[in-house]
Amino acid sequence: MxxxxxxxxxxxxxxxxxxxxxxxxxxxxxxxxxxxxxxxxxxxxxxxxxxxxxxxxxxxxxxxxxxxxxxxxxxxxxxxxxxxxxxxxxxxxxxxxxxxxxxxxxxxxxxxxxxxxxxxxxxxxxxxxxxxxxxxxxxxxxxxxxxxxxxxxxxxERCNEGRKARKAEGKRIGELPYGYDLADDGKLVENETEQRALTIIRDMKNAGSSLRTIANHLNEHGYTPKKSPVWTHGHVQSVLRRAA
Incomplete structure (x- = not known):
């Protein structure tokens, strides 16, 4: 009423x-x-x-x-x-x-x-x-x-149980991480191009390169982040945090 x-x-x-x-x-x-x-x-x-x-x-x-x-x-x-x-x-x-x-x-x-x-x-x-x-x-x-x-x-509570079940099955939880694609069965599979970019990011960071320098290098060599046409220092920082 x-x-x-x-x-x-x-x-x-x-x-x-x-x-x-x-x-x-x-x-x-x-x-x-x-x-x-x-x-x-x-x-x-x-x-x-x-x-x-x-x-x-x-x-x-x-x-x-x-x-x-x-x-x-x-x-x-x-x-x-x-x-x-x-x-x-x-x-x-x-x-x-x-x-x-x-x-x-x-x-x-x-x-x-x-x-x-x-x-x-x-x-x-x-x-x-x-x-x-x-x-x-x-x-x-x-x-x-x-x-x-x-x-x-x-x-x-139901959402938390669902996340636990997906994690146990090896399925994606939340945003798709850089370096991976989503298979038809809902599981994560490695993306070869993005995995190469991840290796570059880690190696350059360990060598002391700045986040901006890494972003410029990735852009110059044709790599792209998810949901964006170009890399920025923020994208690089986000990837590093998630990979930590």
């Missing part, structure tokens, strides 16, 4: 209007894939209007990883300041992962904000809108946030 079907708040005469701050975020990958900040902002503004809130602003962190704590993000830090100074009484986000890196991170913020009489409003948490100013909302967010974190941990 959408939040528009649940909440039909209005501002009553003589009752002070609640001041709210909205927050939206997308990561770089989501921006490339077309996740819309405009959509988040529209939902936040609609919700504030339906609840009779005075929406002070909608803060936006574009291209910021959800793995960062809210207060360490540029606009997230500004939000924290506004909450701490008493400028707002409510924070509105569209989904849990827009605002917080984990369920525990969410709950820690909710508990801290509660001391300042600031409530969190999540427009879509398991298909429901949540308002932590109510006992039901606080209970529901605790349960749903915990379930979300459990699911993420289980996914991470």
């Amino acid at each position: 959408s939040y528009t079907a649940i909440h039909k708040g209005c501002t009553l005469k003589g009752v002070e209007t609640m001041r709210a701050i909205g927050y939206a975020r997308v990561s770089s990958r989501e921006q490339i894939d077309g996740t819309s900040l405009e959509s988040q902002e529209t939902m936040i503004r609609q919700y504030a209007a339906l609840k009779g809130m005075e929406l002070v602003d909608v803060l936006v962190d574009a291209g910021v990883s959800g793995g960062k704590p809210l207060a360490s993000r540029p606009e997230g830090a500004r939000l924290a300041e506004m909450v701490g100074s008493g400028e707002v009484q409510a924070v509105i986000i569209c989904k849990l992962d827009r605002g917080f890196r984990s369920a525990s991170d969410c709950l820690n913020n909710v508990e801290a904000w509660e001391k300042d009489s600031v409530s969190l409003h999540i427009l879509n948490l398991g298909g429901q809108s949540i308002d932590t100013s109510t006992p039901t909302g606080k209970f529901f967010i605790t349960i749903m946030a915990g379930a979300a974190e459990l699911e993420r941990n289980m996914i991470n």
